[in-house]
Amino acid sequence: MRHSWFLLVGLPLTQAARVIQSNDDGWAEINIRTFFNSLTNAGHSIVLSAPAENQSGTGSSDATPKTVDSDGCEFGSCPAKSPPTGTNSSNTRLNYVNSFPVTSIKTGIDTTAPKFFDGAKPEIALTGPNVGSNLGIQVPFSGTVGAAVYAVKTAGIPAIAFSGSTGDPTAWNKPTPLYSQVYADLALNVTSTVLASGTPYLPAGVWLNVNFPAVSSTKCNNANQFSFVLSRIYSGLLSPKDVNWCGTDRLPTENSVVSKGCYVSISMGDASDKTDINDDRQAQVLAKLKPILSCLP
Numbered sequence: 001m002r003h004s005w006f007l008l009v010g011l012p013l014t015q016a017a018r019v020i021q022s023n024d025d026g027w028a029e030i031n032i033r034t035f036f037n038s039l040t041n042a043g044h045s046i047v048l049s050a051p052a053e054n055q056s057g058t059g060s061s062d063a064t065p066k067t068v069d070s071d072g073c074e075f076g077s078c079p080a081k082s083p084p085t086g087t088n089s090s091n092t093r094l095n096y097v098n099s100f101p102v103t104s105i106k107t108g109i110d111t112t113a114p115k116f117f118d119g120a121k122p123e124i125a126l127t128g129p130n131v132g133s134n135l136g137i138q139v140p141f142s143g144t145v146g147a148a149v150y151a152v153k154t155a156g157i158p159a160i161a162f163s164g165s166t167g168d169p170t171a172w173n174k175p176t177p178l179y180s181q182v183y184a185d186l187a188l189n190v191t192s193t194v195l196a197s198g199t200p201y202l203p204a205g206v207w208l209n210v211n212f213p214a215v216s217s218t219k220c221n222n223a224n225q226f227s228f229v230l231s232r233i234y235s236g237l238l239s240p241k242d243v244n245w246c247g248t249d250r251l252p253t254e255n256s257v258v259s260k261g262c263y264v265s266i267s268m269g270d271a272s273d274k275t276d277i278n279d280d281r282q283a284q285v286l287a288k289l290k291p292i293l294s295c296l297p
């Protein structure tokens, strides 16, 4: 077919990556599926391994998966009493794990992904976009962050956690809401930028916490209206200086970035404790993200 021929030729093959995807809102929530579709269309090889149910707010909890309860998976996405782990039989890259976000991504990395990647490890872990922001003091409780941090800390896979302020939990088989498409487009842009920067995709022990501000039908309603701003999770009053950028040596907090309008915050987290990195790894991340970064007005 002519279209797929053009797609193949247009694709920079070096940037087609092996991706493991997860979240905490559940495998059947529309944000993770919209992003899965965008990544697939961009030529990446993805395995989605996410909780069978909503596991919002479960941080870094981990437990052996259990048989699904008598209500089935969320939004009726699997029958009552389904096995502890399961797959969509018409697209086996879509997998649920009836446990926490960390357990889901771990199962994906250890068991599911190797079947699709010829035994190789995923090159990058992407979580979310979470339904709702994960900013500052919310970060330690987020399962979307917990899964990303697990990938970096325990599996040595660079990871990005995405969260979006707009939206309510929505089933995968409903029409795609505008915010979900905008967040997937923005998340793909950040992912492509990190992949295009070459290996190692992120410095050792670092994950990114990316938050998208509100989308409405009249404001910030298309990915090209947004700017990306390098930020901190916490204010860092007692921390060493940040990388020199935008005319200062203190990055803005992610809260202050997303509250300004169509500005996406990108913070650099330390996988050992989910706080900010405050060392020369900031400059390495800055160099990678520079092509898309802006300064706040």
Ligand SMILES: *[C@@H]1O[C@H](CO)[C@@H](O)[C@H](O)[C@H]1NC(C)=O
Pocket: 028, 077, 078, 088, 089, 090, 091, 094, 172, 173
């Ligand atoms: C399973 O995959 C098929 C094909 O992509 C899709 O039509 C269906 O909605 C999916 N169901 C779930 C629960 O993922």
Ligand SMILES: *[C@@H]1O[C@H](CO)[C@@H](O)[C@H](O)[C@H]1NC(C)=O
Pocket: 025, 026, 029, 054, 055, 056, 057, 074, 169, 170
């Ligand atoms: C998941 O639970 C959280 C609170 O625990 C709630 O705010 C959210 O709406 C729920 N999401 C789904 C998919 O039901």
Ligand SMILES: *[C@@H]1O[C@H](CO)[C@@H](O)[C@H](O)[C@H]1NC(C)=O
Pocket: 189, 223, 224, 226, 227, 228, 291, 292, 293
């Ligand atoms: C990514 O975002 C940057 C900065 O907003 C923009 O210049 C660029 O066109 C975007 N790239 C894609 C592929 O959307």
